[in-house]
Amino acid sequence: MKLLSVMLLAVGMLAIPAVHGAPPALAAPVVVKGPLSTSGRYIVDTSGNRVKLKSGNWHGSSGTWNGSGDDEDPANNNAQEVGHRAPLGLDRVRMDKLVGDFKALGLNSIRLPFSNEMITDSRAVQGLTANPELNGLRPIEVYDRAVKALTDAGLGVILNNHTTTTRWCCANDGNERWNSGQSWDKWIDDWKLMAARYRDNPGVVGADLRNEVRRDTWNEANWGLGDSHDWYDAAQEAGDAILKDSNPDLLIMIEGINWTGIPSDLFGHERPMLKWNYKLSETLVRSHKVVYAAHMYGYIGPNHTGASGLGETHDARFRDMSRDDLFKSMNALAGYVATTPDQHFTAPVWISEFGVGKDAGVADKAWFGNMVDWLIDKDLDFAYWPIVGFQKNDDGNKWGLVRYDTDGSKRSVTDADDWRGPQFQRLMAANGKTGKVAPVRTWSMLNAIHEDDNRSLRAADDWDNGAHKLVCPDDQRLIGISARGQGGLCTDATEGNLWQQGTAAVKVNSEKVSTDWAGGFTKYQCQDGQFMIGYSLNGDAMSAILCAPGRRQLAGAGRTVWDDRGDSRPASGEGGDYANGYYKGQCNADEYAAGIAFSWANSRHAHPDALYCRKL
Numbered sequence: 001m002k003l004l005s006v007m008l009l010a011v012g013m014l015a016i017p018a019v020h021g022a023p024p025a026l027a028a029p030v031v032v033k034g035p036l037s038t039s040g041r042y043i044v045d046t047s048g049n050r051v052k053l054k055s056g057n058w059h060g061s062s063g064t065w066n067g068s069g070d071d072e073d074p075a076n077n078n079a080q081e082v083g084h085r086a087p088l089g090l091d092r093v094r095m096d097k098l099v100g101d102f103k104a105l106g107l108n109s110i111r112l113p114f115s116n117e118m119i120t121d122s123r124a125v126q127g128l129t130a131n132p133e134l135n136g137l138r139p140i141e142v143y144d145r146a147v148k149a150l151t152d153a154g155l156g157v158i159l160n161n162h163t164t165t166t167r168w169c170c171a172n173d174g175n176e177r178w179n180s181g182q183s184w185d186k187w188i189d190d191w192k193l194m195a196a197r198y199r200d201n202p203g204v205v206g207a208d209l210r211n212e213v214r215r216d217t218w219n220e221a222n223w224g225l226g227d228s229h230d231w232y233d234a235a236q237e238a239g240d241a242i243l244k245d246s247n248p249d250l251l252i253m254i255e256g257i258n259w260t261g262i263p264s265d266l267f268g269h270e271r272p273m274l275k276w277n278y279k280l281s282e283t284l285v286r287s288h289k290v291v292y293a294a295h296m297y298g299y300i301g302p303n304h305t306g307a308s309g310l311g312e313t314h315d316a317r318f319r320d321m322s323r324d325d326l327f328k329s330m331n332a333l334a335g336y337v338a339t340t341p342d343q344h345f346t347a348p349v350w351i352s353e354f355g356v357g358k359d360a361g362v363a364d365k366a367w368f369g370n371m372v373d374w375l376i377d378k379d380l381d382f383a384y385w386p387i388v389g390f391q392k393n394d395d396g397n398k399w400g401l402v403r404y405d406t407d408g409s410k411r412s413v414t415d416a417d418d419w420r421g422p423q424f425q426r427l428m429a430a431n432g433k434t435g436k437v438a439p440v441r442t443w444s445m446l447n448a449i450h451e452d453d454n455r456s457l458r459a460a461d462d463w464d465n466g467a468h469k470l471v472c473p474d475d476q477r478l479i480g481i482s483a484r485g486q487g488g489l490c491t492d493a494t495e496g497n498l499w500q501q502g503t504a505a506v507k508v509n510s511e512k513v514s515t516d517w518a519g520g521f522t523k524y525q526c527q528d529g530q531f532m533i534g535y536s537l538n539g540d541a542m543s544a545i546l547c548a549p550g551r552r553q554l555a556g557a558g559r560t561v562w563d564d565r566g567d568s569r570p571a572s573g574e575g576g577d578y579a580n581g582y583y584k585g586q587c588n589a590d591e592y593a594a595g596i597a598f599s600w601a602n603s604r605h606a607h608p609d610a611l612y613c614r615k616l
Helices: 095-104 116-120 139-152 184-197 231-246 323-339 362-378 420-429
Strands: 037-039 042-044 054-057 109-115 156-163 204-208 251-255 290-295 349-353 381-384 388-390 402-404 410-412 443-447 468-471 477-482 487-491 506-508 522-525 530-538 541-549 558-562 584-586 591-598 610-615
Touching: 054 156, 054 349, 095 139, 109 116, 109 139, 116 139, 116 156, 116 184, 139 156, 156 184, 156 251, 184 204, 184 231, 231 251, 251 349, 290 323, 323 349, 323 362, 362 420, 443 468, 477 591, 487 584, 522 541, 541 591, 558 584, 584 610
Parallel strands: 054 109, 054 381, 109 156, 156 204, 204 251, 251 290, 290 349, 349 381, 388 402
Antiparallel strands: 037 042, 402 410, 443 487, 468 530, 477 487, 477 530, 477 584, 506 541, 522 591, 530 541, 530 591, 558 610, 591 610
């Protein structure tokens, strides 16, 4: 959600958090280079040191045009800012100066929006008077130059698929979903192309899959229904395609759903963000690559679109909430994902858009101070929207951190007359966790209700033809199953990657055991020296298990964990509820799963009723 031209700034009675004394001095930003990965709630580099994304949004390549009339006419562009289908400001300032100004703010990374239309747009860019060498290039070639300038300066770049068409976002504009105005497959193919295009540039560190997925006039996006509007499924498929086919080093940024329902007091409506992740989280073919994202603005709310007039409801905006209620709401919608440890959904949270105008009213000023407090308190990664704005005789759009007039002169958030400066500098100076991140256990959920969930690169895609398959990433082992609901839990706890290099997975669909660990039940068990990485089902009925040879001796004492009449999971709750609403069986962290037992007798329908757990 961006600044809406129709937005009315409400006058509130909230206190504006005070900032006492001189703002803290900003340290020189670190150079952000890949490959980056995740360790629990933190992003880390190859040495395991925390990398906190202090990002800004440099928009323009995704479009500033409002959708009608000449796209070079300021009257037809958002806030009369013409981007010329290129990153904003290149008509006023040299690119190297823009990049230098970004660094001077203390930013270490840039979210760089693009549209799918930009990729194949053959109309030459014109009007970049401060960078005439860019005129005549195609939009994607100007985007290339921006990527290179940013990364050469040590700024990390997160590619962001913002829109389908090159126009301003984000209302009912035809860009609501990844497959709005284009096919699902076209969207994924475009991502594969963009990820491969910058594969040799280690400064390109992330792929932000889609901006503000939301309802259109007739259709809802959803999280896990398995249909053509399933954002959970689309994000997983795109993330896997990028990591398998284009660039295995990228972080995959996945924003939650931005809006569902009809914005009217007469109908249900909400802004779910990441609230559903606790029961359905993403697992990709490469572990430690998922970063979740959410957007926060004072003028929107958990049930408020942000509109004024048409589309406005009587729900609270974030700026209208008390500080305590605001924190509770933002934690429930996004923050909990980072601050709840040892769960399948635990991951870094990147607030990839938030911002406020220099000319904000009282309520928005109070909200921004509280927002900064929350980001610091929760130690979250962030990206301010936007970095660049236009300035004209102290007028124009005052949201940009740096704002340029037609002659290239600059106004900045750090100017003495900009109330945002002390708050912004306080945020930039707050480093939170630094240095080496202690190793943490990884938990990943599997779900095959709608289709196969084979997250392995080494196991054959169709290792049990016709059945729904659940397989862990190659550096994890299966540790939990569900009686129904086709769920599973994977982990690297205690032992890390257990699979012996150079060996193949083994399918088991007949009984051969050395001890009767589930009397009267059919038992599929891995041989001694092997551990389970997955299993398969026909409906909720057992079909087979998949075993992998261990890199060390595996033949520990075993025990049977039943899930036929209730949950059998560690009391600690480690791993989280990976099959919400269904009974589950789960081994302890110092065990591995070695088999599953089931029966067709007594109306059991061959559900996975017992899990054989053995000591590591």
